[in-house]
Amino acid sequence: MKDIIVQPASGKLGILMPGMGAVATTFVAGVLASRKGIAQPTGSLTQTANIRLGKRTDNRNPKIKDFVPLANLNDLVFGGWDVYADSMYDAAVNAGVLERGLIELVKDELETIKPMKAVFDKRYVKNLDGTNVKTAATKHELVEALLEDIENFKIANDCERLVMVWCGSTEIYHEAKEVHASLANFEAGLLNNDPDIAPSMMYAYAALKSNVPFAMGAPNLCLDIPALEELAKLTETPIAGKDFKTGQTLMKTIVAPGLRARALGVRGWFSTNILGNRDGLVLDAPENFKTKEVSKGNVLDGILDANINPELYGDIHHKVRIEYYPPLGDNKEGWDNIDIFGWLGYQMQIKINFLCRDSILAAPIVLDLALFLDLAKRAQLSGIQEWLSFYWKAPQTLPELEPVHDIFKQLEKLENTLRYLMGEELINNLGMDYYEDVDQEIEA
Amino acid sequence: MKDIIVQPASGKLGILMPGMGAVATTFVAGVLASRKGIAQPTGSLTQTANIRLGKRTDNRNPKIKDFVPLANLNDLVFGGWDVYADSMYDAAVNAGVLERGLIELVKDELETIKPMKAVFDKRYVKNLDGTNVKTAATKHELVEALLEDIENFKIANDCERLVMVWCGSTEIYHEAKEVHASLANFEAGLLNNDPDIAPSMMYAYAALKSNVPFAMGAPNLCLDIPALEELAKLTETPIAGKDFKTGQTLMKTIVAPGLRARALGVRGWFSTNILGNRDGLVLDAPENFKTKEVSKGNVLDGILDANINPELYGDIHHKVRIEYYPPLGDNKEGWDNIDIFGWLGYQMQIKINFLCRDSILAAPIVLDLALFLDLAKRAQLSGIQEWLSFYWKAPQTLPELEPVHDIFKQLEKLENTLRYLMGEELINNLGMDYYEDVDQEIEA
Amino acid sequence: MKDIIVQPASGKLGILMPGMGAVATTFVAGVLASRKGIAQPTGSLTQTANIRLGKRTDNRNPKIKDFVPLANLNDLVFGGWDVYADSMYDAAVNAGVLERGLIELVKDELETIKPMKAVFDKRYVKNLDGTNVKTAATKHELVEALLEDIENFKIANDCERLVMVWCGSTEIYHEAKEVHASLANFEAGLLNNDPDIAPSMMYAYAALKSNVPFAMGAPNLCLDIPALEELAKLTETPIAGKDFKTGQTLMKTIVAPGLRARALGVRGWFSTNILGNRDGLVLDAPENFKTKEVSKGNVLDGILDANINPELYGDIHHKVRIEYYPPLGDNKEGWDNIDIFGWLGYQMQIKINFLCRDSILAAPIVLDLALFLDLAKRAQLSGIQEWLSFYWKAPQTLPELEPVHDIFKQLEKLENTLRYLMGEELINNLGMDYYEDVDQEIEA
Amino acid sequence: MKDIIVQPASGKLGILMPGMGAVATTFVAGVLASRKGIAQPTGSLTQTANIRLGKRTDNRNPKIKDFVPLANLNDLVFGGWDVYADSMYDAAVNAGVLERGLIELVKDELETIKPMKAVFDKRYVKNLDGTNVKTAATKHELVEALLEDIENFKIANDCERLVMVWCGSTEIYHEAKEVHASLANFEAGLLNNDPDIAPSMMYAYAALKSNVPFAMGAPNLCLDIPALEELAKLTETPIAGKDFKTGQTLMKTIVAPGLRARALGVRGWFSTNILGNRDGLVLDAPENFKTKEVSKGNVLDGILDANINPELYGDIHHKVRIEYYPPLGDNKEGWDNIDIFGWLGYQMQIKINFLCRDSILAAPIVLDLALFLDLAKRAQLSGIQEWLSFYWKAPQTLPELEPVHDIFKQLEKLENTLRYLMGEELINNLGMDYYEDVDQEIEA
Ligand SMILES: NC(=O)c1ccc[n+]([C@@H]2O[C@H](COP(=O)([O-])OP(=O)(O)OC[C@H]3O[C@@H](n4cnc5c(N)ncnc54)[C@H](O)[C@@H]3O)[C@@H](O)[C@H]2O)c1
Ligand SMILES: NC(=O)c1ccc[n+]([C@@H]2O[C@H](COP(=O)([O-])OP(=O)(O)OC[C@H]3O[C@@H](n4cnc5c(N)ncnc54)[C@H](O)[C@@H]3O)[C@@H](O)[C@H]2O)c1
Ligand SMILES: NC(=O)c1ccc[n+]([C@@H]2O[C@H](COP(=O)([O-])OP(=O)(O)OC[C@H]3O[C@@H](n4cnc5c(N)ncnc54)[C@H](O)[C@@H]3O)[C@@H](O)[C@H]2O)c1
Ligand SMILES: NC(=O)c1ccc[n+]([C@@H]2O[C@H](COP(=O)([O-])OP(=O)(O)OC[C@H]3O[C@@H](n4cnc5c(N)ncnc54)[C@H](O)[C@@H]3O)[C@@H](O)[C@H]2O)c1
Ligand code: NA
Ligand code: NA
Incomplete structure (x- = not known):
C-alpha cells in the first residue's frame, strides 16, 4: 500500500459558488443553522454518517468526520456569483425552500453574502434574465475578471484554501468540439470569443488556474472536455462531476x-x-x-x-x-x-x-463535495475523482472507463478510498474467517 | 489463501422438498420447462447471473454456472412430502400460479412426482387439514420413517447426492426451550414425544443425519436451535435459513x-x-x-x-x-x-x-439454494452458510454475529465467496490503480 | 308543493360540542379566523358552495348562504364539554392540526372557551384518562346536570337558539338492547344506572329534552335507538348522524x-x-x-x-x-x-x-351540520334528517329505508331539499326542453 | 308530458364501423362470445345495468334492456372499413387485447367479417400505412362509393336498420373553416377536393345521407361542424360524439x-x-x-x-x-x-x-351507442343526442349550451331520458314524502 500523507485542514476554507439560488442558499443557511445548533446537517456523509473499520465484531464505527481530517463547519466561508444581485438572505426567501422562521434565525450572516457579477450568456440559459453580469470584450477578459474575484475573495476572507462548486443553472445541450479538444485550443477560443465556450467552462477554467478544486452540480458539458481535464492534471487540482444525484x-x-x-x-x-x-x-x-x-x-x-x-x-x-x-x-x-x-x-x-x-437533497451534497475535494487536494489526489461518483447522476471517469452508477458500489468505493487514505484495511464482505480457519486477513 | 478443493458435480442430484405447494410446484415445473427450452429460469443467480472477475477493464463476466461447478439442470431429480396426496401436476394446477398452458407442457413429468406421507401436526399449522400423513407411536419413529424415505428415494432415483429444501407451511410461533438446547436433549425429546419438537425439525434432523444439506424456506424456528447446529457440525453438513426473501x-x-x-x-x-x-x-x-x-x-x-x-x-x-x-x-x-x-x-x-x-420470486431461490448447498457440501463447507444470507428474510448466523440484511453486502459476500472458492481475487471496488501508480493488487 | 315557512335566523346561535379535541378546535379556530378575514372556510357547503337554480342557461348560481336563511358566522357562540380541562387554545395547540402562527392570531377568543365537566365512562373509551368529569349517584342526575349546563350556557351567552354536535371520541361497539327500545325504558335506565346507556346518549337525551338539534360525529350507537328517535319526534327536534364522512x-x-x-x-x-x-x-x-x-x-x-x-x-x-x-x-x-x-x-x-x-376535512362538516340543523328546526322539520346523509359515513334513515351512500345522490337530495324549502323548481337533469318542444317544466 | 311512440326493434340491426382495430374487434368478438354464453358483456349499460323506477321502496329495478325496446344481441350484424385488409379475426389477434383462447372460440364468425376499402388520407393520420384504400378523382366520388357500400351491406345482410360508429384512428388537429360552415359549402368542398374535409367527415356525411345514425369515437373534429349538424336535422338522424370516455x-x-x-x-x-x-x-x-x-x-x-x-x-x-x-x-x-x-x-x-x-373499457361503449342511437332513431329523436354525453370525453351539445362533464349528471340525464321516453316518473332524489306528508309526487 502506498504511503499517503494527508495535509491537515488548518485555517479557513472558502466555498465559492457560481449560482446562488435554491440549492446554494439551502446549503449555506443549513451550515449556518447547524453551526448554531439550531438544526442538523442530515443527509451529509461527512457530518452524519459512520464508517465501519476492521472486523464486524470490532465495533469500530466512527463518524467519517472523526476518521478523516476534514475542514470543520466553523472554518467555512461562503461566496459566489449570480446574475441576480439579491443577497443570500433575499435569495433564500425567494427560493421558498426553507421555512421563513428558520431563515430569520440566520438572517444576519446570510445578508452579508452578496453575489459577485456573473459571467453569463443568455444563449445558454433561455429562461433567465439577470443584470448582475460582467461585460468585457473577450471571454479571455471575463476569465481574467473571475481570476481576480477568486484572489480577492481569498484575501478578503483570510482563506487558507478554496473550493468551487457550481450551483448555477443547467445550460443548453451542446457537444464537445475542436475548441474543447486541448488546453491550447481552449485558450485560443477564450481570446477569439468562441461561441462554444459556455459560461460554466470559464468558471471552471478560472478555478483550476487558481489551483481551486471544482465540482459541476448541473448536467453541463463543462468539465467533460479534454481541455479542462488537461488543465486539472497540469495544476494538480481535483475535479468532479456532474449533476447532483437527488430525487x-x-x-x-x-x-x-x-x-x-x-x-x-x-x-x-x-x-x-x-x-x-x-x-x-x-x-x-x-x-x-x-x-x-x-x-x-x-x-x-x-x-x-x-x-x-x-x-x-x-x-x-x-x-x-x-x-x-x-x-x-x-x-x-x-x-x-x-x-x-x-x-x-x-x-x-x-x-x-x-x-x-430537491434542494434539501442537494444541499448536503454541496457540503460533502466541498469537504471531500478539499481533502483530495490535501492528499495530493488530482484530476478526475472517480471515488466521488456517489454524488453524481453522470459520474466523470477516465475516458476508457465506464462510469459506475450502482450507488452501493459507489459508496464502497468512496469508503474504501477513505480507508485507503488513512491506511485502514479495505472491506470486501467476505467474512470467511468468522466461520473457518483461514490464513488471510480479508474479511467482511 | 486457503487451498480449497471442490469436488465435481457428477451424477444426479436429488432435491427433496417437505411441502409441495405453490412454491415447490412452480420451482419444479419451471426447471422442467427450462430443460425443454420452453421458458427461462430468470431470477436464478446460478442460471442467469454473471459474475465479474478481475479488473473492470478485463471484461471477464462469466455466468455463475460457467464459473463454479454446479449440478446441471438436467441432472436434477425431484421428490418430497405433503399432507395432501395430490401429484405435483394436480398441485400446480390448484396453486394457480402458472398458466394452464405451460403446466400442460410438462404434465407427464409432473404427474409422476407424488408426495410421500408427511410428518404433520395440526397444532403447528392451524388452517390445514390433510390426510396424507404418517402415524407412529413416537416422534423417534416418525424420524426413522423419514430416514427410510430419504434412503429409498436416493436409491430409487439413482442419486449421487441429495439436498433438502423446506417448502412447507409456516408453523406457529414458538421459542427455543430446553429440549432444543443440545443434540442429546433433542434426541431424548424425540423418544418421549416432546410437544416442542415441530414437524419441520424432524425433517431437518433426518436430513442432517443422512448428510443431506438442509434449507428452511419458511420462518419456522427449526434450524435456529443449538441441537441442530450441533448435528450439522457433527455430520459436516451445510445448513441455511430462514424464510425466502421475496416481495x-x-x-x-x-x-x-x-x-x-x-x-x-x-x-x-x-x-x-x-x-x-x-x-x-x-x-x-x-x-x-x-x-x-x-x-x-x-x-x-x-x-x-x-x-x-x-x-x-x-x-x-x-x-x-x-x-x-x-x-x-x-x-x-x-x-x-x-x-x-x-x-x-x-x-x-x-x-x-x-x-x-410470490411463487415466481421464490422458485428460483429454491433452485439456487439447492445448487449452492450442494456446492458447499462438495467444497467441504459445513454448518451455517452465512454467505447465503442473500436469500433470507432472517439469515442464520453464528450466535455472536448480527445478521447482515443489506442485500448488496449479502451479494458481495456471496460473490466473493464464490471467487474465494475458485481462487479468484476478491473485489472491493477501490479502483485506485486506474488513476494512480499504486503498488497493490486490490481494485474495483 | 307544500307551503313551508322558514323562520329567520335572527339572534345568536350557540354551538355546543361534547368533545373539544382536534375536530372541535379546528372548527372553532377556523370560524374565528374566517370571521377576521384571515382564512377561508373552504370545504363548507354553507359558506363556499353555489347552488344552481332554474335552467342551465339561466345562469343563476347563488352561494347557498345567499339562497337559504342561515345563521351568520358572526352570530355563532361556542361551548362544550371535555374530560380534559384545557381551554380551546391549549387543546388546539396540542392537537397539532393548525400551524402555531394561525392559532396565535385567534388565541384571545380561543382561550375564553373552557370545557364544562364531562359525562364520561372509561369503559366506553379505553385509551383516555381525563379528570374534568362530573360525578353523581345516577345517570339521571348526570343528565340533570347536562340540562342545567345547556340552560346556563344559553342564558350566559344570550343565545336565541342552540345546536349540539358530538365531536367526542368513538365509544366501544355495543348493540341496541331492551333499555334502548323505548323512551320509557331509557328513562328508567337512567334512574337505575343501566350500563348500556353510553355517555353520548346522555348528551343526546339532554339536547333533545332541551329542544336542541343533535348531530353525532362519531360512529357511536347513540342516536340509532328507538328511545331517542321517539324523543326527537316528541320534542319536534331534528337529529342526524352518524360518523363524519371524511378521508x-x-x-x-x-x-x-x-x-x-x-x-x-x-x-x-x-x-x-x-x-x-x-x-x-x-x-x-x-x-x-x-x-x-x-x-x-x-x-x-x-x-x-x-x-x-x-x-x-x-x-x-x-x-x-x-x-x-x-x-x-x-x-x-x-x-x-x-x-x-x-x-x-x-x-x-x-x-x-x-x-x-382529517380534522381539516371534518371541521367544515361541523359548521354545515350546525347551520343546517338550525335551519331544519326553523323550517319545522323534525326527527331524522335524511337529506343530511351527505355528511355521514353511516347515514341515519327511517328503519324501513336503506341508507343512500352515493355522494352524488346525497348531494342532489340535499340541494333539492333546499330548493324545495325555498319553493324553487327541483332539478333532475333531463333537459329535453333544450332540444325539443316539450310541454313540461322539468329540465336539467 | 309529451306522448312518445317508440317503434319496436324488429329485424336485424347492422353496425358499421369505419376503423376495425383494437376497439372494434374487442367489441365484435365480445358480442359474439356473449351470444354464445361464453362471457359477459360487463360494462355495458344496455346489457348489464339496472334502472330504478318509482319510489325507493317499490323495489322496481329492471335491467335497462328489459325496460326500453332495444335491438337484441342476436339481431346484430357487423361490418366496416379499414385501411388494412385483415379480417376481424386477424385484426383481433394483432390487437393483442383478448386472450388467444377466447378469440379462437369465435374465429369462424370473425373470419367472415372483412373490411371494405377505406376512405383514407395519410395527411390526417401520420403514422399509418395501409393499402386497402379507395381511390377516386374527387371526394364527392369517394362519398358516392361509401353510399354504395352502405346500401350493399344493408341488402346483403338483410338489415332493417343501420347505425355507424367510428372506431378509426385519431385524425390530426384542425379547426372548423368556411367549408364546414354549411351543408352547401361542404358539398361544394366534396366536389372540389377541399383539403379540410377529413376522411371521417366523409363517412359521417354518407351515413347521415343514408339516414344512418352516426357516433364519433375518436376526438376528430368531424361531427362538430355546422354542415353535418344541418344534415342530421335535415335527414332527422341522430348524431353523438365525441371521443369515448375511458381510462x-x-x-x-x-x-x-x-x-x-x-x-x-x-x-x-x-x-x-x-x-x-x-x-x-x-x-x-x-x-x-x-x-x-x-x-x-x-x-x-x-x-x-x-x-x-x-x-x-x-x-x-x-x-x-x-x-x-x-x-x-x-x-x-x-x-x-x-x-x-x-x-x-x-x-x-x-x-x-x-x-x-383501453379497449375493454371502450368496447361496451360501442355497443351502448349503437343500441341507444338506434333507439333514438325509432323514438323520432334527431340531431345532437346530448343525453348520451355519458359516453364522451367531449360531449357534443347545442352551440349555446356548455357540455356537462360530471358523469353523475350525465347518468341521471341518460336515465331520466329513458324514463321520459317510456312515460315513467323522473327521479330527483328529494324523497321528502318518506318523512312528511307532502302533497306532491316527486320523490327520491
Ligand atoms: N436541487 C437538485 O436536486 C438538483 C439536482 C441536480 C442538479 N441540480 C442543478 O443544480 C443547479 C442549481 O439548482 P437550483 O435549484 O439551485 O436552481 P436555481 O434556479 O434556484 O439557482 C440557480 C442559480 O444560478 C444562477 N445562474 C445561472 N447562470 C449563472 C451564471 N452563468 N453565473 C452565475 N449564476 C448563474 C441563476 O440566476 C440562479 O439564481 C441547477 O443546474 C440544477 O439543475 C439541482
Ligand atoms: N412464496 C413466497 O414468496 C415465500 C416467501 C417466503 C417464505 N415462503 C414460505 O414458503 C412456504 C411455502 O409457500 P407456498 O406458497 O408454497 O405455500 P403453500 O401453502 O402453497 O404450500 C405449502 C405446502 O406445505 C404443505 N405442508 C404443510 N405442513 C407440512 C408438513 N409438515 N409436511 C409436509 N408438507 C406440509 C402444505 O400442505 C402445502 O401443500 C411457506 O411457509 C411460506 O411462508 C414463501
Ligand atoms: N376527523 C375526522 O376526520 C373524523 C371523521 C369521522 C369521525 N370523527 C370522529 O370525531 C370524533 C372527534 O375526532 P377528533 O379527531 O377531534 O378526536 P380527539 O381525540 O382529538 O377529540 C375527541 C375529544 O373528545 C373528548 N371526549 C371523549 N369522551 C368524551 C365525553 N364523554 N365527554 C366529553 N368529551 C369527551 C376527548 O377527551 C377528546 O378531547 C372522533 O370520535 C372521531 O372518530 C372524526
Ligand atoms: N380504446 C379507448 O379507450 C379509446 C378511448 C377513446 C377513444 N378511442 C379512439 O378510438 C379509436 C380506435 O381506437 P383503437 O384502439 O381501436 O385504435 P386502433 O389503432 O387499434 O384501430 C384504429 C383502426 O382504424 C383504422 N383507420 C384509420 N383511419 C381509417 C380510415 N380513414 N378509414 C378506415 N379505417 C381507418 C386503422 O387502420 C386501425 O385499424 C381511436 O381513434 C382512439 O383514439 C379509443
Ligand atoms: Na447471529
Ligand atoms: Na356546446
Missing part, C-alpha cells in the same frame, strides 16, 4: 442494483417528475431539458448491462419526463413505473412515488 | 441500504401486504402470522442501525401487516409508506407499490 | 358510484388507513375500532347493490384497516386497492393514495 | 364532481398516461396528439367551474400527458396527482394509479 435518479440507482442483484429482467422503466421551482422553469426550455435528459438517461445502462446480460436487459424501454408544474413549488415528485420479469418470464410491476424536496 | 422484504432490503447510504433519517416505515393464496390462508391464523411477523420485523434494524446512528435511526415506527385478500390469488401486492428526513430535518415520503408474484 | 370513506362514496355508473364489476376493495393523532390512539383499542369498522364497512353495500346486480357486485371482498402510525400526526393517509372487471370479465385495478388531513 | 378521463369525471360536491378547492391536476398499442403509436405524432389533448383538456373546466366559483377553481394547473410506452401493450396506465385544499386553505393530495385496459 428520482437517486432512487433509480438504489432500486436498479437491487433488480440486477436478484437477476430480475427489466422490460421498461417509465419515470415522470413534476416540479415547480426556478430550476423547473429553466428546464421548461427544450434545449436545457435535453441536457438534463441525457444526464438522467444513462444511469440504467451502467447498472443493467445489456452487453453482459442481453436476455435480461437487452430490450429496456426507458423514458424520463420532467414536467414544470407550479403547484408543487420546490417540492418535487417522482413517479416511476418499472416493468420487470422473473421466473419463466412472468411479469411484475413496481411503482414508486417519491415526494421529495 | 416486500426484498424491496425493503434494497431501499433501506439506499437511505442509509445517503445518511437520510427514517421516522417510520409502514408496510402492508395483500395476498390471496394458501400461504395467505395459513398466515390468517394469528399464531402463524406471528412467526412471519417476527421474521419480517428485524430486517430494518440490521440495516438502519440505531446503535451506531441514533440521531437518524433511533426512533423508527416500523409496522408490517399481512392481509388475506382472495381477489389477488397468488399475486401479492405490497404497499410501503416510508417517512424520511434530510437536511435540517425536512421531511419527505417514499411510497412503493409492488405488484409481485 | 377514505369520502373517496369511496365518490369512486364507487362511478364504477356502478359504468356497470363495472367489483371483485375486491382493500382499504388501509394510517394515522397518528389522538383519534388514532383511541381506535387502537379493538373494541373502539370495531365501532368505526362497522360504520365504514357498509358504504359499499348501499352503492354496489348485490341484490339488484349480483353478477357485478355479488362477491366483493371488502376489507378496511385503520393503523395507528405516529409519524403522520394529524395527517391521515389512505391507500385503496380496487379490483374491478369489465367487458368479458377482464380485470383492472385502481389504486388511490389519499394524503389527507 | 383516466373516466376517473377524472368521477373524482372531480366529488371534490366539487364537498367544495374542496383544486390547485393542480397532473395526469400522465402510458400506453403501448397502435392507438398510442398514432398519438405519438404531435399533430394527432393535439387532437386528443384538446379533447381531454376541457373536462375539468365544465365540472370545476371557475366562473361560478373562482376562489376554489380559478387557478388550476391542469396538465395531461400521453406517453407511448410499448411494454404495456393494450394495457393503459394512468397516474394522476391532484393538489387540493380545504378548510383554511390547508393542502392535501390525491394520487390515483389506474391500471386499465
